[in-house]
Amino acid sequence: MPTCQEVAENATEYLEGAMPRRERFAVWAHLRICPNCRNYLRQLMRTVSLTRRAGASDPPPPPQEEDRLVAAMKAARASRSD
Template sequence: MAELVTDYLEGALPLHRRLAVNLHLFRCPACTRYFDQMRRTIALLRRIRPPAPPEAVEEAVLRRLADARAGIDQEGHDRGGAAEP
């Protein structure tokens, strides 16, 4: 039953499998508790926002993107024009 929890909670199971899981959950308090715990865990995880990258990393990425657009390689050498899209 545990292998079906994600597909069940995301609504990805075919109807016949979903009905079978529903019947099992109706009869099995242990699985019902497990599914409820997973439902709450998934809801909490969806609320977490990834941390912002350190400013130095963001600046380095933006600089490399600008250099690539200007045709400059990582060593600072001009490649003779803008990079291909």
């Protein structure tokens, strides 16, 4: 059975169903007996849900603003490499 740390490290894969069945079952079994990990996964799911909702309501930046931001990031990177 995985430890709490292992559950936390693999939480995203568990929630996305991106782990092998045996590992998924082991995490599920751990969650059945560990309230702390259950709470952690609930919080993670809530965070993902709120982040998606917040991002969906924001309109994309105007193209000129996006270009300005990209240019600023490139300039900052170039000044650090000098």
